[in-house]
Amino acid sequence: xxxxxxxxxxxLLGTSLLANPYTTPQEEYESIVKTGNEVASTLIQTLGKxxxxxxxxxxxxxxxxxxxxxxxxxxxKVSAQYGREISIKRISLxxxxxxxxxxxxxxxxxxxxxxxxxxxxxxxxxxxxxxxxATAKYYKPLHINKGVCLKCHGDISDxxxxxxxxxxxxxxxxxxxxxxxxxxxxxxxxxxx
Ligand code: HEC
Numbered sequence: 001x002x003x004x005x006x007x008x009x010x011x012l013l014g015t016s017l018l019a020n021p022y023t024t025p026q027e028e029y030e031s032i033v034k035t036g037n038e039v040a041s042t043l044i045q046t047l048g049k050x051x052x053x054x055x056x057x058x059x060x061x062x063x064x065x066x067x068x069x070x071x072x073x074x075x076x077k078v079s080a081q082y083g084r085e086i087s088i089k090r091i092s093l094x095x096x097x098x099x100x101x102x103x104x105x106x107x108x109x110x111x112x113x114x115x116x117x118x119x120x121x122x123x124x125x126x127x128x129x130x131x132x133x134a135t136a137k138y139y140k141p142l143h144i145n146k147g148v149c150l151k152c153h154g155d156i157s158d159x160x161x162x163x164x165x166x167x168x169x170x171x172x173x174x175x176x177x178x179x180x181x182x183x184x185x186x187x188x189x190x191x192x193x
Contacts, residue, residue, distance in 0.1 A: 046078055047071060068097075089187070093111065094178075100185070102186075105131075123141045125140070127139040139186045154178055
């Protein structure tokens, strides 16, 4: 396994999209990272807590039904909690919900991260994209890091009811067949000043 520092990552990614911690004023860079870390953790905790509760009380099908209708409202709620300067989304190259498909620079960055992951690099905990002087995007790579993720993103063919539900709700679902440790996507926190 190769470990790359955050500083070396822009060069490795082969993309000029990333903010260079040396040229973005340090205070600003640190504040973007601090906000991004906080907002992303709040979202992960919120979605994780709800997922856990619904899995416990209703099993995978009930929890998937809950996610299908509530993942977006919950994400928007966390977003609203941080005010108008912040917006949050979840993106993936193998999306379940078409609204979460990575596009533009987000796709470029996610593809670069996937390449690094495929070559055995331990991904950084976060990255910062400088969009323009007023806007930055904080990225937190998301992995399949719990066995429970596989209930709905692994091989789901043995749970016919769940598989049917997913197929009818998401006819173009690409988010199955994952294994433990795979890169699932990223949380993107857009910060505008
Ligand atoms: C009970 C079923 C279920 C479980 C368990 C589950 N997911 Fe999902 N996941 C879904 C559904 C349904 C969607 C699509 C709805 C949405 O969230 O927008 C989704 C969407 C996502 C997305 C957004 C990108 C996309 O493909 O649309 C990410 C990222 C994600 N899941 C990661 C995870 C991770 C990481 C875990 C383990 C901690 C996990 N999921 C566990 C059902 C599940």
